[in-house]
Amino acid sequence: METIAGKTVVLTGASGGIGVFIARALAREKATVVAISRSHESLEQICAEVERLGGRGISIPFDISNLEGLSDLVQRIYELAGSIDILINNAAIEKYRPFQNYALNDIHSILTTNLLAPMELTRLILPNMINRNSGHVVNIASGSGKKGAPYNSIYSASKAGLIVWTDSMRQELTNTNVGISVVCPGYTKAGMFLKFGLSAPSLARVSEANDVALAVIQAIKQNQGEVIIDGILTRLLFSNIQLFPKFGDRIYRWIGLTKLNQTCAENQMRNENHQ
Incomplete structure (x- = not known):
C-alpha cells in the first residue's frame, strides 16, 4: 500500500504507550484513525491530537478482550467510517512474575488481549479486504516473541504466537493484494520497566516510541513481512538463538535482561499485594 493518506485505519490500544505515537504518525499521513481503547477520556484526547496533526479521529471506547462483542464493534466501525483499509493490532497487556505465580485468569486475559483478539478482529475484517483486493494488517509483537523473556513467559508466548500466525497468514495472502506485517520492538521509552523506575540492560538499545511508529508506517507502505526494530545485530542474535537456545539464555543473563x-x-507483585 503505497499511500496511507485518506485511508481508514483501525488502531487498537490507541490511548497508551506505542499506540499514541502510532496514532500521531498516522495523522501526519492524513489518515482517518479509528482509535480503540478502554479509556474514553484518553481516546478523546488522542483524537483531538489526530485532528490537529491533519488526520481525522474517530474514538470508540471498547475492551477488545470481549471477543463476543468484536463483531458488533466491527459493524459500528463500518457505520462510522464507511470502510476499513488498515488494521493495526497494537493493544497488549503484560504481567511479570515467575510462571508458577500466574493465576489462570492472568493467563487467559493476556492471551485473549494479545493474541485471540487480534486473530478475531482480523478474521472479521479480512474478507472485506480480500473482496476489495486492498488492505493491510499490522500486528505489533515484540522481541520477546523471538526469544522468550524470563519472568514474562505468557506475554512472550502471546507475542510468539502473533509472529508465527502472521507468518502463516502472509503465505495465505500471497495471491491477493492484501498485505500483513509483524513489527517487533525491543526496549522502548514507552516500556513497562520504566514505570518501576528501572533502566534497560546496559547493552540493550532503547528505541524511541516514535521510531516504532515510523516503522509501522514503513511496513505498510513497503508491505514488509517482519520488522525487527533493534537493527541488524539483534536480527543476527535472534537467528543464532534459534540454533543455540542456551547460548541465548547466557546472553540474556550477561546483558542483565533476566535480572531486570x-x-x-518482584515490584509488580509487591504493588499488587499493597493494593
Whole structure:
C-alpha cells in the first residue's frame, strides 16, 4: 500500500504507550484513525491530537478482550467510517512474575488481549479486504516473541504466537493484494520497566516510541513481512538463538535482561499485594 493518506485505519490500544505515537504518525499521513481503547477520556484526547496533526479521529471506547462483542464493534466501525483499509493490532497487556505465580485468569486475559483478539478482529475484517483486493494488517509483537523473556513467559508466548500466525497468514495472502506485517520492538521509552523506575540492560538499545511508529508506517507502505526494530545485530542474535537456545539464555543473563525482568516481577507483585 503505497499511500496511507485518506485511508481508514483501525488502531487498537490507541490511548497508551506505542499506540499514541502510532496514532500521531498516522495523522501526519492524513489518515482517518479509528482509535480503540478502554479509556474514553484518553481516546478523546488522542483524537483531538489526530485532528490537529491533519488526520481525522474517530474514538470508540471498547475492551477488545470481549471477543463476543468484536463483531458488533466491527459493524459500528463500518457505520462510522464507511470502510476499513488498515488494521493495526497494537493493544497488549503484560504481567511479570515467575510462571508458577500466574493465576489462570492472568493467563487467559493476556492471551485473549494479545493474541485471540487480534486473530478475531482480523478474521472479521479480512474478507472485506480480500473482496476489495486492498488492505493491510499490522500486528505489533515484540522481541520477546523471538526469544522468550524470563519472568514474562505468557506475554512472550502471546507475542510468539502473533509472529508465527502472521507468518502463516502472509503465505495465505500471497495471491491477493492484501498485505500483513509483524513489527517487533525491543526496549522502548514507552516500556513497562520504566514505570518501576528501572533502566534497560546496559547493552540493550532503547528505541524511541516514535521510531516504532515510523516503522509501522514503513511496513505498510513497503508491505514488509517482519520488522525487527533493534537493527541488524539483534536480527543476527535472534537467528543464532534459534540454533543455540542456551547460548541465548547466557546472553540474556550477561546483558542483565533476566535480572531486570525478575526485578519487574518482584515490584509488580509487591504493588499488587499493597493494593
